[in-house]
Amino acid sequence: MLSQKARYLISFQYSGTMYSGVMETPPHQATLGVQNYLEKAAEKLRPLVPVKFVISSRTDTGVHALCNTAHIDIERSGGKPPFSESVLVQALNRNLKHEPIRVLAARRVSDTFHARFSALSRTYVYRVVTGCSCPSDLPVFERNLCWVTQRGHLDLTAMQEAAGLLVGTHDFSTFRSASSELPAKNPVKTIDQLEIRPSSGFLMHHVKSSDLKFWELEFTSRSFLYKQVRRMAGVLVAVGQHRLDPECVKTLLDIRDLMAYPPSTIAPACGLFLKNVEYCEADLDTGRTEAET
Incomplete structure (x- = not known):
């Protein structure tokens, strides 16, 4: 058959x-x-x-x-x-x-x-934790799942100001990776949403007397350049730590030069999560019922 x-x-x-x-x-x-x-x-x-x-x-x-x-x-x-x-x-x-x-x-x-x-958009979440004097302060069930920073808590207002400059359609050449496999890929991308919010860690309500604070940076776009999310997250965290001014984001976008990206700023891989991929429901509808095996 x-x-x-x-x-x-x-x-x-x-x-x-x-x-x-x-x-x-x-x-x-x-x-x-x-x-x-x-x-x-x-x-x-x-x-x-x-x-x-x-x-x-x-x-x-x-x-x-x-x-x-x-x-x-x-x-x-x-x-x-x-x-x-x-x-x-x-x-x-x-x-x-x-x-x-x-x-x-x-x-x-x-x-x-x-x-x-067929994907309409992709959403990534980047997780950051502050309040650690050393990495061993992190609960074991959070290890390798967030970026441990040691410069004090973040300035949320400054980060949100900087994030507003990334939303919309821009040439993200400065935020592309120097090791990109596709250097000719169009650097113009549209960030549809960028939200920064305090968060709670996994099971943190069971941890007593902790100075740890968790933060989430959520990015949505149809597509991203190689390592673009980690590079944007790194700049936003640097703004939150007052190492960079919020207006520097506009400067980095305008200069369109990956060599202008601040050194030692890219966020590590461990804090990044692909949250979901969105599709149009009509593209998913085959008109078939679930088959029997």
Whole structure:
């Protein structure tokens, strides 16, 4: 019997500390990417052809995802019907049980849907903690999940003033990475939303007499330049520490020169989380009901 190919949008999360990033790496590399483990889990589904995860949003070494997405095509042999969405999620998670990776959802989509190019926006959250005299002050369940700064608490008003200068459409050449793989990529990006707010750490209500304060910087755009979010976060934190003036953001945007980016300012990878990827509901609607396995 002829096999039937089915395309799915897969939503998944991971702690990025032990991976080289989300993208696939050569199998002989000491540290692999999240994609390597996802595709290894899919192998155990016994597809007719190997399953490739087409990732929507690249994250680098040490960066986490509350929800990243990818699309996959699965063909089953022997004329078997497509996996139901719920069974696919359960099977992939069963095969990923030894990794800090979890499939959140699967959804049947049309054969023309593309996880990367169909995305309307991406939202990242950057987490910062202040009030630490040394990194060991951080609770163990927060380690590798936020940027530990040691210059006192942040000036929220100054940061919000600086953030307002980043919102909108700008040439972000100064905020592109010097090691960018795509130097010719258009540096003009639109920041749709940028919010800075005090936050609470994981389970911090159980920690008594703590001087720790947590902060979240949330960025939304259709797309970002390589390491742009970490570079914007670093500048905003420097403003909050009074190392930079809020108006310096406008100067950095106007100069359009990556070499003008303040040295030793980029935020470390550990505090960055991909929060979600948004799609138009019409692009996700295939008009099909969930298939039976």
